[in-house]
Amino acid sequence: MSETRDLFSRQAREYAAFRPSYPMALVDVLAELAPARGLAWDVGAGSGQLSLVLAERFERVIATDASAAQLEKAPRHPRIEYRVEREVHASLAGASADSIVAAQAAHWFELEGFYGEVRRVARDGGVLALVTYRTPRLEPELAGVFERFYSGTLGPHWDPARRHVEDGYAQFDFPFAELPFPALAIEAELDAREFLGYVSTWSALASLVRSGGASELERFERDLLAAWGPPNRRRPIVWPLAGRIGRVETGRV
Numbered sequence: 001m002s003e004t005r006d007l008f009s010r011q012a013r014e015y016a017a018f019r020p021s022y023p024m025a026l027v028d029v030l031a032e033l034a035p036a037r038g039l040a041w042d043v044g045a046g047s048g049q050l051s052l053v054l055a056e057r058f059e060r061v062i063a064t065d066a067s068a069a070q071l072e073k074a075p076r077h078p079r080i081e082y083r084v085e086r087e088v089h090a091s092l093a094g095a096s097a098d099s100i101v102a103a104q105a106a107h108w109f110e111l112e113g114f115y116g117e118v119r120r121v122a123r124d125g126g127v128l129a130l131v132t133y134r135t136p137r138l139e140p141e142l143a144g145v146f147e148r149f150y151s152g153t154l155g156p157h158w159d160p161a162r163r164h165v166e167d168g169y170a171q172f173d174f175p176f177a178e179l180p181f182p183a184l185a186i187e188a189e190l191d192a193r194e195f196l197g198y199v200s201t202w203s204a205l206a207s208l209v210r211s212g213g214a215s216e217l218e219r220f221e222r223d224l225l226a227a228w229g230p231p232n233r234r235r236p237i238v239w240p241l242a243g244r245i246g247r248v249e250t251g252r253v
Helices: 002-010 012-018 024-033 049-054 068-072 111-121 140-153 162-166 192-199 203-210 214-228
Strands: 039-043 060-065 080-084 097-103 122-133 177-179 185-190 235-248
Touching: 012 192, 024 049, 024 097, 024 122, 024 235, 039 049, 049 060, 049 080, 049 097, 060 068, 068 080, 097 111, 111 122, 122 162, 140 214, 185 192, 192 214, 203 214
Parallel strands: 039 060, 039 097, 060 080, 097 122
Antiparallel strands: 122 235, 177 235, 185 235
């Protein structure tokens, strides 16, 4: 886990620049389910892609991450407080959070310890959401190039935890009263530079380069640009959202 966190620290600038944001519709669902809209805890917040959206619906957001470098790149907002903390040792007060969200992060967590913190920090009836986005969907002329690189070239370099991203955390132990996960997606229009910037944030890419595969990355970039057309052309990219949502019944009044 420490190597992964160090990797995200090294890539903090790219992560902040190129990772997609989350749709307001997701936060609307979480806000409707929460017992109140006082405090949201964004766990494993990275560079604040979800924190900023949560701040539109909750009075206060505490965003935590183990990487100080990531949080330094996060957007400033009067309702967001950033804290350098792991998911198993939060400084939030007990029974304080209406909504607890981990977006594209829970597969790196020590789950048992995190769930203990969830039970401590959540208000009775609070909501926990583990959110992830799956492999992006591209237009047909790009999809083949992308899939050969993603599953073929990078296949051996993905951390085993990646399987949890692909299956929407379906294999996770989830000891909370489960609620339906909404059918939503992140949708964006990116030019070629922006899409390759997003690819550059992948942990598997760093592993490929370290193992001497820089030429394979260069081949992918050439093939993608050839299929893309004019590099400034903006193309639709869709990341389907998946995950688990549950209500935290603590019994506290």
